[in-house]
Amino acid sequence: xxxxxxxxxxxxxxxxxxxxxxxxxxxxxxxxxxxxxxxxxxxxxxxxxxxxxxxxxxxxxxxxxxxxxxxxxxxxxxxxxxxxxxxxxxxxxxxxxxxxxxxxxxxxxxxxxxxxxxxxxxxxxxxxxxxxxxxxxxxxxxxxxxxxxxxxxxxxxxxxxxxxxxxxxxxxxxxxxxxxxxxxxxxxxxxxxxxxxxxxxxxxxxxxxxxxxxxxxxxxxxxxxxxxxxxxxxxxxxxxxxxxxxxxxxxx
Numbered sequence: 121x122x123x124x125x126x127x128x129x130x131x132x133x134x135x136x137x138x139x140x141x142x143x144x145x146x147x148x149x150x151x152x153x154x155x156x157x158x159x160x161x162x163x164x165x166x167x168x169x170x171x172x173x174x175x176x177x178x179x180x181x182x183x184x185x186x187x188x189x190x191x192x193x194x195x196x197x198x199x200x201x202x203x204x205x206x207x208x209x210x211x212x213x214x215x216x217x218x219x220x221x222x223x224x225x226x227x228x229x230x231x232x233x234x235x236x237x238x239x240x241x242x243x244x245x246x247x248x249x250x251x252x253x254x255x256x257x258x259x260x261x262x263x264x265x266x267x268x269x270x271x272x273x274x275x276x277x278x279x280x281x282x283x284x285x286x287x288x289x290x291x292x293x294x295x296x297x298x299x300x301x302x303x304x305x306x307x308x309x310x311x312x313x314x315x316x317x318x319x320x321x322x323x324x325x326x327x328x329x330x331x332x333x334x335x336x337x338x339x340x341x342x343x344x345x346x347x348x349x350x351x352x353x354x355x356x357x358x359x360x361x362x363x364x365x366x367x368x369x370x371x372x
Contacts, residue, residue: 123347126320126346126347126350127339127343129321130320130321130324130339130343130346131339132321133321133322133324133325133328134324134325134328134338134339136325137324137325137328137329139329143182144326144329146325147319147322147325147326149318150317150318150319150321150322151315151316151317151318151319151322151323151326152314152315152316152318153313153314153315153316153363154313154314154315154363155313156313157309157311157313157365158309158311159309159367161242161262161264161367162188162189164262164307164367164369165189165238165240165262166189168238168260168262168369169189169191169237169238170237171191171192171195172195173191173195173236173237173238174195174197174235174236174237174238174256175189175191175195175196175197175236175237175238175239175240176196176197176198176199176231176235176236176238176239176240176254177196177197177198177199177239177240177241178198178199178223178226178229178239178240178241178244178245178246179199179200179201179241179242179243179244179245179246180198180199180200180205180209180213180220181200181202181205182205182208182209182212183198183200183208183209183212183213183218183220185242186198186213186218187212187213193216193217193218194217196218196219197218197219197220197221197231197235197236198213198218198219198220198221199220199221199222199223199229199230200220200222200223201222201223201224206222226245226246226247226250227247227249227250228250229247229250229253229254231254232254233253233254234254234255234256234257235254235255235256236254236255236256236259237255237256237259237260238259238260238261238262239251239254239255239259239260239261239262240261240262240263241261241262241263241265242263242264242265243264243265243266246261246263248297248298248301248303249301251301251303251370251372252301252302252303252372255372256372257372258371258372259371259372260306260369260370260371260372261298261303261368261369261370261371261372262367262368262369263367263368264365264366264367265289265294265365265366265367265368266286266289266363266364266365267286267289267290267291267310267364267365267366268284268286268287268288268289268290268364269312269362269364270286270333270362270363270364270365271315271330271333271334271361271362271363272284272361272362273360273361273362274315274317274323274327274334274359274361275333275334277345277348277349277352277359278323278327278334278337278342278345278346278349279327279334279335279336279337279342279345280345282333282334282335282336283335285332285335289364289366290310290366291308291309291310291366291367291368294366294368295308295368295370298368298370302372303370303371303372304370304371305368305369305370306369306370306371307367307368307369308366308367308368308369309366309367310364310365310366310367311364311365311366312362312363312364312365313362313363313365314360314361314362314363315360315361315362315363316358316359316360316361317349317353317358317359317360317361318353318357318358319353320346320349320350320353320359323346323349323359324339324346327342
């Protein structure tokens with residue numbers, strides 16, 4: 121495929137870079153991400169969650185994962201701030217009786233003190249002091265997070281020199297923040313795993329979606345670097361990077 125055709129293809133992928141909830145099915149089969157972490161996030165939650173518990177999911181996305189837990193709806197709350205997902209949650213969660221609330225200020229959550237037995241958060245934001253305020257005594261916060269080295273090889277390939285806005289996102293640093301807030305760390309873990317793109321068009325779509333990592337990315341801005349990615353793909357069969365994940369279970 122010549123440069124002109126590649127650019128047309130990549131621009132088309134860029135134009136389609138929208139998601140509903142947290143759905144990456146558009147690039148299924150065109151990238152692989154090694155998901156065999158050394159922990160099972162669902163099982164971590166189930167080991168601490170009882171049907172009688174009040175549960176909060178912060179940054180629930182479209183509520184897909186939350187619903188998979190099958191926790192009693194009357195005991196379930198959720199927040200989300202991304203406008204398209206807020207609308208989706210209103211359509212899907214509220215009719216079930218789940219206490220869904222829009223939230224954009226993590227340092228002022230719309231809940232009373234000592235409201236929850238368990239708070240969960242997967243790949244979202246949080247404020248440690250607010251977690252402490254809204255958890256009941258002995259309540260637990262369970263989170264799986266994206267670390268500061270996530271996708272960095274890919275970011276440097278497409279958008280070299282981009283500042284890492286998530287330098288504090290490591291197991292060690294975050295654990296220390298929780299301990300300073302008088303949390304007890306019950307468990308934690310951290311891993312690095314490969315991610316491979318088998319098609320540069322899929323990488324374009326991905327980079328446009330993950331704007332907080334690939335700052336100022338566009339096909340026009342990064343065309344020469346996309347051509348470099350295409351050369352790597354043709355030589356090696358894939359464009360490779362690394363995902364960085366960690367988890368923390370902290371008790372009030």
